[in-house]
Amino acid sequence: MKITILAMAALSVAALAATPAAAQGKKTLAIVVKGLDNPFFEQINLGCKKWKSENASSEYECLYTGPASSADEAGEVQIVDDLLTKGVAAIAISPSNAPAMATRIKAIAPSVPVMTVDADFLEKDHGLRKTYLGTDNYLMGVKMAEQAMKLKPKGGSVCLQLGNVAAANINARAQGFRDTIGGAKNIDRLTGQGGWKEIGGCPVYTNDQADLANQQMSDVFTANPTLDAFILVGGWAQFAPQAYAQVTDQVMPKLKSKDLIIIAGDTLPPQTKAFREGRSHSQVGQRPFEMGYKAPDVMIKLIKGEKVADPLFTGLDVCNLDDPGFCAKN
Structure with a gap:
């Protein structure tokens, strides 16, 4: 049964x-x-x-x-x-x-x-x-935006990876990110504000699933070879370290040169290890x-x-x- x-x-x-x-x-x-x-x-x-x-x-x-x-x-x-x-x-x-x-x-x-x-x-x-x-989830989004602006002061193309569509905490982080990096309040989507533009097909929603999160990252990297920034508003993909390593191996030269930056939420042990290995440029961790x-x-x-x-x-x-x-x- x-x-x-x-x-x-x-x-x-x-x-x-x-x-x-x-x-x-x-x-x-x-x-x-x-x-x-x-x-x-x-x-x-x-x-x-x-x-x-x-x-x-x-x-x-x-x-x-x-x-x-x-x-x-x-x-x-x-x-x-x-x-x-x-x-x-x-x-x-x-x-x-x-x-x-x-x-x-x-x-x-x-x-x-x-x-x-x-x-x-x-x-x-x-x-x-x-x-x-x-x-403070809005502040968490602000911090992620600050890290992105520090790494890419001229802006660029960006994809946000979110969780469940109706998760208020994740949506607050996305709002904090967009408002800060775009320089205005209540931005629904980045269309060039502050030099930043969200690519087609993004944001992507993981439904809190690590396997789906890694597949989404891989698909986005393949379809957008000139992407400037990928923002894991939550740490889903990094919760599956082996899969995340395989995905980031695809773009490791770009990560090393900072042509592509990855900023991720949370600082659990697999995530801090990924950071030390150069598989992300910044982690903004909760407690x-x-x-x-x-x-x-x-x-x-x-x-x-x-x-x-x-x-x-x-x-x-x-x-x-x-x-x-x-x-x-x-």
């Missing part, structure tokens, strides 16, 4: 009642991410685990969960629905499809605190959550471990009715050829 990803997700949530935490009468602080297949979110899991190890005597338990695949937007919504129905003390959500998740939260109208982590709801839906913990580690304490404050700032930004790490910084040793 075949079990769908959605069914697997539902089964994992149903099993919550049998966990040691439930048996010990602990209250659940749930962190729901876009997909368990993404190594970025595993860092959030490690942060959650560290909090658990340091708070073993707490009345609360940190639960990390999500759909098996980052492409399963409906599965994530179902997991959140199930958790809230079964009962949690608070929940932190990284919505893959921000409008869809907001619509479900609005329908459920949960009595427990809801916050977002890593990815936020759209601004019109901010009232549905108490706070957002994570990256996912910190998100997972801090989220339980924020949720407890919300449960107690304490005042919590909104948003709560976790900062960025910028690596480039002049200042490898974080990427030189991690």
Whole structure:
């Protein structure tokens, strides 16, 4: 009998009642991410685990969960629905499809605190959550644009690689990039502003899939031999190091001469290794471990009715050829 990803997700949530935490009468602080297949979110899991190890005597338990695949937007919504129905003390959500998740939260109208982590709801839906913990995604796009302008001061042709169409955090990064590099606000597409122009067929959307991200890069490089810049607004392609190495091998002479530049989001170990190997020119990294580690304490404050700032930004790490910084040793 075949079990769908959605069914697997539902089964994992149903099993919550049998966990040691439930048996010990602990209250659940749930962190729901876009997909368990993404190594970025595993860092959030490690942060959650560290909090658990340091708070073993707490009345609360940190639960990390999500759909098996980052492409399963409906599965994530179902997991959140199930958790809230079964009962949690608070929940932190990284919505893959921000409008869809907001619509479900609005329908459920949960009595427990809801916050977002890593990815936020759209601004019109901010009232549905108490706070957002994570990256200033617009600023992340600004930083990526600054790196591109430093490497290509006269501008050039560019392709942006994005995630899910409705992922608010990724779209905010793209907006920050376009506004900064184009020198104006609310640019929908670069058509020559600041000397930069987005090529036909871009942006490309990975649906958070590393294999698709690498195929897209390869296709773009083949179809556009004079491309000046490729911007991985998220690190998807680099999450599959072997495939990413093969793709960048195709254009390595151009990368070395800086005829083609690559700027990527995030600084996980495979990515910093790629940077040191000359397979990117800059990495703008988030701090996912910190998100997972801090989220339980924020949720407890919300449960107690304490005042919590909104948003709560976790900062960025910028690596480039002049200042490898974080990427030189991690």
